[in-house]
Amino acid sequence: MKTRIAFVAATALAMALAVPVAAKTFKYSTTGDVIGMDPHINNEGPTNAMKDNLYEGLVSRHWDLTVRPALATEWTQVNPTTTRFKLRAGVTFHDGTPFTADDVVFSFDRIRGDQSDMKTYVTGVREVRKIDDLTVELVTEAPDPVLIQNLSLFHIMSKAWAQKHNTLLPLRGANAESFANRNANGTGPFKMVERVPDTRTVLVPNEKWWGKPEHNLTRVEFKPIANAATRVAALLTGEIDMMFPVPLQDVPRLERTAGVKVLQGPELRTIFLGMDQFRDELLDMPGTGKNPFKDVRVRRAFYQAIDINAIQRVVMRGASTPTGLMIAPGINGFSKELNQRYPFDPEASKKLLAEAGYPQGFPVTLDCPNDRYVNDEAICQAIVPMLTRVGINIKLNAQTKGLHFDKIGLKDGRRTSFYMLGWTPGTYDAHNMLFNIITLSSGPGSGAWNSGRYTNPKVEELTRSIAREIDPEKRTAMIHEAMKLHKEDFGHIPLHQQALAWGVRDSVAGIPQAANDAVMLKYVRMK
Amino acid sequence: MIAFVIRRLLQSLIVMLVVGFVAFSMFNFLGDPINNMVGQDATEEDRENLRVALGLDKPFYVQFLVYLSNAVQGNFGTSYRLGMPVVDALADRLPATLELVFCAAGLALLVGVPLGVYTGLHRDRWLSKVFLTLSLVGISLPTFLIGILLILFFAVQLGWLPSFGRGDVVDLGFWSTGFLTASGLKALILPSVTLALFQLTLVMRLVRAEMLEVLRTDYIKFARARGLSNRAVHFGHALGNTLVPVITITGLQIGSLIAFAIVTETVFQWPGMGLLFLQAVQFVDIPIMSSYLILIAFFFVAINLVVDLLYYFVDPRLRADRAVAGGH
Numbered sequence: 102m103k104t105r106i107a108f109v110a111a112t113a114l115a116m117a118l119a120v121p122v123a124a125k126t127f128k129y130s131t132t133g134d135v136i137g138m139d140p141h142i143n144n145e146g147p148t149n150a151m152k153d154n155l156y157e158g159l160v161s162r163h164w165d166l167t168v169r170p171a172l173a174t175e176w177t178q179v180n181p182t183t184t185r186f187k188l189r190a191g192v193t194f195h196d197g198t199p200f201t202a203d204d205v206v207f208s209f210d211r212i213r214g215d216q217s218d219m220k221t222y223v224t225g226v227r228e229v230r231k232i233d234d235l236t237v238e239l240v241t242e243a244p245d246p247v248l249i250q251n252l253s254l255f256h257i258m259s260k261a262w263a264q265k266h267n268t269l270l271p272l273r274g275a276n277a278e279s280f281a282n283r284n285a286n287g288t289g290p291f292k293m294v295e296r297v298p299d300t301r302t303v304l305v306p307n308e309k310w311w312g313k314p315e316h317n318l319t320r321v322e323f324k325p326i327a328n329a330a331t332r333v334a335a336l337l338t339g340e341i342d343m344m345f346p347v348p349l350q351d352v353p354r355l356e357r358t359a360g361v362k363v364l365q366g367p368e369l370r371t372i373f374l375g376m377d378q379f380r381d382e383l384l385d386m387p388g389t390g391k392n393p394f395k396d397v398r399v400r401r402a403f404y405q406a407i408d409i410n411a412i413q414r415v416v417m418r419g420a421s422t423p424t425g426l427m428i429a430p431g432i433n434g435f436s437k438e439l440n441q442r443y444p445f446d447p448e449a450s451k452k453l454l455a456e457a458g459y460p461q462g463f464p465v466t467l468d469c470p471n472d473r474y475v476n477d478e479a480i481c482q483a484i485v486p487m488l489t490r491v492g493i494n495i496k497l498n499a500q501t502k503g504l505h506f507d508k509i510g511l512k513d514g515r516r517t518s519f520y521m522l523g524w525t526p527g528t529y530d531a532h533n534m535l536f537n538i539i540t541l542s543s544g545p546g547s548g549a550w551n552s553g554r555y556t557n558p559k560v561e562e563l564t565r566s567i568a569r570e571i572d573p574e575k576r577t578a579m580i581h582e583a584m585k586l587h588k589e590d591f592g593h594i595p596l597h598q599q600a601l602a603w604g605v606r607d608s609v610a611g612i613p614q615a616a617n618d619a620v621m622l623k624y625v626r627m628k
Numbered sequence: 629m630i631a632f633v634i635r636r637l638l639q640s641l642i643v644m645l646v647v648g649f650v651a652f653s654m655f656n657f658l659g660d661p662i663n664n665m666v667g668q669d670a671t672e673e674d675r676e677n678l679r680v681a682l683g684l685d686k687p688f689y690v691q692f693l694v695y696l697s698n699a700v701q702g703n704f705g706t707s708y709r710l711g712m713p714v715v716d717a718l719a720d721r722l723p724a725t726l727e728l729v730f731c732a733a734g735l736a737l738l739v740g741v742p743l744g745v746y747t748g749l750h751r752d753r754w755l756s757k758v759f760l761t762l763s764l765v766g767i768s769l770p771t772f773l774i775g776i777l778l779i780l781f782f783a784v785q786l787g788w789l790p791s792f793g794r795g796d797v798v799d800l801g802f803w804s805t806g807f808l809t810a811s812g813l814k815a816l817i818l819p820s821v822t823l824a825l826f827q828l829t830l831v832m833r834l835v836r837a838e839m840l841e842v843l844r845t846d847y848i849k850f851a852r853a854r855g856l857s858n859r860a861v862h863f864g865h866a867l868g869n870t871l872v873p874v875i876t877i878t879g880l881q882i883g884s885l886i887a888f889a890i891v892t893e894t895v896f897q898w899p900g901m902g903l904l905f906l907q908a909v910q911f912v913d914i915p916i917m918s919s920y921l922i923l924i925a926f927f928f929v930a931i932n933l934v935v936d937l938l939y940y941f942v943d944p945r946l947r948a949d950r951a952v953a954g955g956h
Binding site: 133136137139142143144145215216218220221273278279282283297298299300324325326327328330331332334335337338340472500501502503504505506507510511512524525527533537546549550 | 657658659660661662663664665666667668669670671672673674675677678681706708709710711712713717720776779780783784787790791792793794894895896897899903904906907910912
């Protein structure tokens, strides 16, 4: 009898010990599915965020967006163009293969594949050299101050796995299909157990992860819901714990609902307007031989005719941060003083236009996307009467993003006079903005989205130097100088940073809102 | 008979060709898929490389011919957005759409026909008037609004039914079904009702009108004169004769149900072909769009054919005519 009791007690004890930690499943949703898991194909915000849960780079980003060691534990500058990385020992991929320097070298070759859109994160890296199994050296073409910043999205893939599944190159297009696009095998804190495109992606924690998990999740389900109203309903019913973006008109309602809250914060993307400063004759003024935007007074008049606070209040319902700079707080190189906007002053605008020789205004078309940014078309619709008031004969051309970007981009030869665009520096550094938007000849490929072709020789030169300057203080001073020149030139009209809006149920104990709108699962805690 | 079927199938090929051609000529108006496929930092050279790799640098009729020559060999291309073969993508979604359409059509018939008979036979009862008034709502409210209202009431307020998705599905290898699990069946209810409502009112009003028409005919009067019971007259003689137009309309409507499912599927995030198509439009996913449109065109033709064949079985006069014709 006694033994029996002991046996029962032992069994009970064993069961108590074996009871797993309470299941904590986190279900979240957004507008669309991630477009493929291959870490070296698509460069798209939400997709990168998902891949970052599965794969890791030599470094990774904390939710405050600072760079932290990941697969590399430390790095040193051997000479101005060579950086040596000490790799983390004892790390394995999800399939159990050990992580070594060979995987870094292999991933470097893979990310530079023809079809890769991620190679932008290793531009300027000439070579990755294996020193020993746990040491690599990255050799850059020139001194590269943002090298480390870029490396968090240079995800490392297992060479053995890629060979086994014949996915040595990132492939897409006509008849290509990449095994890695539908499967995942990284070193990250989560591993993928199921994926049904457009329906659900299921992750579980990687028990063998090298770090100490800050999350307490046992399972994660990502379920995209395209329709905004349905997404809100699913949050209200508790079918999902978190979703984004919350449509602006639903923010007050969700805030009033018990058990749900809305997290809001500024995004890193800056929305701005650009003006054609290149053509001798404005597209909208054929036969006149004139381009008013070449005159800084006209550009200033446009700037000061726009009532950004009205746009913030009415169109954005408070969910935006008006900006005087082309970069957001949180981007390296941001300056509070420079962020001060020129005042809204329609009278001054009229005077400036008259001084420039256009007292009666002139005709111009505003090109605008209608499905890219938060309330993009509505913002443009609000700007039209503001400019009409100072005498501009303005027409709105709002269309779907595909057509809009073709029209204002290089494909159709920047066929625009006045346009809206938004930009997040992918490196979280001001140089990316200067290089892509504010200059035309600061390096190969520069000015790809400088559709108005603003250029100032001094800014071009500064941007070239910023690309190479290693000393952070000197570099920041140069960024500020370039930004100031651009601001005084009225090269573009910055508008605002739109707000992030995440709807979260109280089943979630903690979820930090990263300014790049990425859900970083490794920091999510459930109650 | 066989010649007739073969002729119709050949015609369907022509319809599919025309739909494909028109579709390709329209895709230019959706913009450049490249912008959706690459990040903002991609260089113009990368964009151009991808454009060439996808064959998008060629005029649309060349793209169409290339698509056709691949399609003839059973290769419908790879989805730009999903990175998987179009055939797989469509095959994955087909069961979801067909199960939804099956439930919606069943609901429309099972509820619509009895209601139509009832309102036809008892024109002046108050209940008939209630049904007719309610049917106006079904015809006039847009599908997405009905869907959202149902979600609001049954999912958010009452918490009885899920607001989105298909629940748990059982994979039978070639077919994933939601019929075998409780959550799958629960998930079917709201989308089916949403999709069925318009068809239901259509069937009901059609049956009612046909009943009224048939009840006035001579042979019904004759049947009554023979002293047959009401039941035999109504259901034996009248109802049978109303069915020919009902079959035509229902058959043709199954095509539109598959097409209308786009809206319902989007509202409920139902993982069917309609949702796939809508997302393909937003992404300018040309391989998915063209294949979906051609498949839908085929469905319409095939359903038409089946309806024509059904006539043959339902309406004895057609068979008799043929027999006589054969005797000449």
